[in-house]
Amino acid sequence: MNRAVLAWxxxxxxxxxxxxxxxSVGEGDLGDAALRDxxxxxxxxxxxNSMLAGAGLAVGGVLVQGLFRNPLASPSILxxxxxxxxxxxxxxxxxNGFLVTRMPVWVPMELVLPFGCLSGAWIALMxxxxxTGKRSGLVTVLLTGxxxxxxxxxxGGFLLSVAQENWELGRAVVSFTLGGVDSKGGAHVALAAPLxxxxxxxxxxxxxxxxAMLAGEDEAASLGVNVLQVRRWVIVWTAVLTxxxxxxxxxxxxxxxxxxxxxxxxxxxxxxALVPASFVGGAVFVAWADIxxxxxxxxxxxxxxxxxxxxxxxxxxxxLARAAREGRIA
Amino acid sequence: xxxxxxxxxxxASYRNKQVLFDVSCQAQPGEITALLGPNGSGKSTLLKAxxxxxxxxxxxxxxxxxxxxxxxxxxxREVAYVPQRTQLMARLSVTEVVELGRFAHxxxxxxxxxxxxxxxxxxxxxxxxASLATRSFLELSxxxxxxxxLARALATGSKTLLLDEPTSALDVRQVLxxxxxxxxxxEEGCCILVVLHGLFEAYQNADQAVLLHRGRVQQxxxxxxxxxxEVVEEVYGVRMEAASAWKFSLxxxxx
Numbered sequence: 096m097n098r099a100v101l102a103w104x105x106x107x108x109x110x111x112x113x114x115x116x117x118x119s120v121g122e123g124d125l126g127d128a129a130l131r132d133x134x135x136x137x138x139x140x141x142x143x144n145s146m147l148a149g150a151g152l153a154v155g156g157v158l159v160q161g162l163f164r165n166p167l168a169s170p171s172i173l174x175x176x177x178x179x180x181x182x183x184x185x186x187x188x189x190x191n192g193f194l195v196t197r198m199p200v201w202v203p204m205e206l207v208l209p210f211g212c213l214s215g216a217w218i219a220l221m222x223x224x225x226x227t228g229k230r231s232g233l234v235t236v237l238l239t240g241x242x243x244x245x246x247x248x249x250x251g252g253f254l255l256s257v258a259q260e261n262w263e264l265g266r267a268v269v270s271f272t273l274g275g276v277d278s279k280g281g282a283h284v285a286l287a288a289p290l291x292x293x294x295x296x297x298x299x300x301x302x303x304x305x306x307a308m309l310a311g312e313d314e315a316a317s318l319g320v321n322v323l324q325v326r327r328w329v330i331v332w333t334a335v336l337t338x339x340x341x342x343x344x345x346x347x348x349x350x351x352x353x354x355x356x357x358x359x360x361x362x363x364x365x366x367x368a369l370v371p372a373s374f375v376g377g378a379v380f381v382a383w384a385d386i387x388x389x390x391x392x393x394x395x396x397x398x399x400x401x402x403x404x405x406x407x408x409x410x411x412x413x414x415l416a417r418a419a420r421e422g423r424i425a
Numbered sequence: 426x427x428x429x430x431x432x433x434x435x436x437a438s439y440r441n442k443q444v445l446f447d448v449s450c451q452a453q454p455g456e457i458t459a460l461l462g463p464n465g466s467g468k469s470t471l472l473k474a475x476x477x478x479x480x481x482x483x484x485x486x487x488x489x490x491x492x493x494x495x496x497x498x499x500x501x502r503e504v505a506y507v508p509q510r511t512q513l514m515a516r517l518s519v520t521e522v523v524e525l526g527r528f529a530h531x532x533x534x535x536x537x538x539x540x541x542x543x544x545x546x547x548x549x550x551x552x553x554x555a556s557l558a559t560r561s562f563l564e565l566s567x568x569x570x571x572x573x574x575l576a577r578a579l580a581t582g583s584k585t586l587l588l589d590e591p592t593s594a595l596d597v598r599q600v601l602x603x604x605x606x607x608x609x610x611x612e613e614g615c616c617i618l619v620v621l622h623g624l625f626e627a628y629q630n631a632d633q634a635v636l637l638h639r640g641r642v643q644q645x646x647x648x649x650x651x652x653x654x655e656v657v658e659e660v661y662g663v664r665m666e667a668a669s670a671w672k673f674s675l676x677x678x679x680x
Contacts, residue, residue, distance in 0.1 A: 164512070307528050311512030313478050318581070319501030319529030364515040 102361035113382035117142040144276040145385040146378035148344030151291040153377025155336035156351025161305040169352035170337040174243030179341035181247040182215020205282040213338030274345025274400035290339035302366035349407020429616040435483035450635045454616040459627040462637030501529035505578035507588040526580030552576035568599025588619040604630045
């Protein structure tokens with residue numbers, strides 16, 4: 096059987112089983128007829144939020160990997176996720192009357208959070224591009240991303256310690272920073288779904304441009320690609336996708352790295368196949384990661400980002416080792 | 426209408442250093458024009474400025490049209506580029522690489538048309554790589570890759586080809602095969618401007634030559650006129666003498 100067909104079959108089976116398991120596993124007893132509908136509704140929103148976050152991060156990963164022509168790039172490694180998370184924390188504080196008191200606090204938090212995250216993601220990407228310039232090598236890009244990420248995390252930590260004065264707010268900031276789709280409802284889905292769906296459709300529409308960019312910017316330009324325009328839009332839509340995903344899932348790492356990489360080896364490098372496969376693959380990966388957070392025996396809740404990190408970090412190390420062995424790191 | 430490439434008063438910088446000074450030259454259809462000069466004389470910069478890949482002052486006309494009047498897709502249909510070494514490191518088949526040449530002919534969501542398929546097949550055939558169509562690009566030898574990149578340039582449908590040292594890393598057989606393809610294309614009316622490193626290679630294969638020295642045109646004209654001992658000595662600092670030399674050619678059946 097064709098590898099791409101096999102991959103799609105596996106993806107669909109994994110998506111269906113994730114949906115089924117996600118609805119049947121978790122706190123609360125579905126046998127209780129009085130509460131059954133409520134549990135199912137909560138779990139449905141949770142499932143949809145996890146899938147949207149995964150899809151957004153994975154397609155964002157495809158976009159930045161295309162932009163940097165580098166399979167080791169991803170929103171979390173480049174500091175984009177951390178930037179989005181910091182943007183989210185900032186807006187959380189602002190909206191709760193912290194720092195500035197004259198905010199229109201009657202606007203619900205769910206509505207403004209994605210825009211905080213989106214702006215954070217966009218600013219993080221712009222700083223990265225300003226520092227690394229147009230023709231930086233792999234190491235420069237990865238190191239800059241690492242440093243940006245650490246910086247944003249440190250800033251977030253500082254904000255958290257300031258926010259601790261207000262216990263409720265401190266808790267909200269911690270819960271947002273750790274990530275997770277528990278307690279995320281329909282409002283989150285309604286806000287993130289359009290951003291993730293439109294972002295993914297746009298990425299699909301740019302497929303041919305991204306294919307041509309595989310040959311480098313000069314060659315792509317000689318083939319008729321408007322390289323500047325592609326760079327600009329890729330940055331905007333990566334920020335949208337990452338921002339939306341972080342707004343509903345928090346700082347969920349490595350999805351944008353692992354999913355496109357695995358998909359590429361099954362459906363190939365052409366973006367018309369890679370974008371939809373990564374969309375579904377990301378949704379399935381995070382949905383299963385969220386299921387794991389519920390079934391792993393632990394005191395309290397295991398954060399979603401911890402599960403994706405435990406899977407993603409080793410995969411990243413393997414890829415990095417392979418790149419070094421093949422002499423692709425310069 | 427004027428056809429081919431006409432460059433007038435072109436100046437360009439690379440990494441904050443001026444590399445080209447008031448360069449004027451041209452290349453005609455039906456001919457192979459070699460772009461020559463020592464290392465650092467500005468050959469690749471001139472090629473990239475002619476393609477509009479780097480900013481430059483002065484005028485470039487492609488088939489009679491000013492370069493700045495063309496949007497990227499129009500430009501790609503008028504002039505095609507074969508880089509010295511491709512940056513393409515993705516797992517694509519030879520056909521998929523050549524299909525990239527059709528980029529400028531399709532709308533944003535348009536699917537492959539019969540015209541696209543035909544152009545790709547013709548390009549594979551012309552560059553002599555039809556037998557490699559289903560192979561992975563990354564598995565090919567240097568010479569095969571270069572011919573696939575030539576096929577990608579041909580798939581753009583443009584009759585003006587700019588090549589940057591396409592033979593620099595190739596063995597003698599591969600070099601002859603590339604020049605065989607270029608000669609046939611010139612005979613079909615293509616305008617070919619090719620950066621070459623070897624003077625003997627240029628002498629054997631080109632019709633015209635443009636010789637650059639420190640960012641300026643030192644000589645241009647028929648290749649035998651340009652490559653005279655006194656010119657070569659001035660530009661390269663070497664003595665050139667006529668001598669009997671080896672001559673290489675491909676056996677009949679593999680041409």
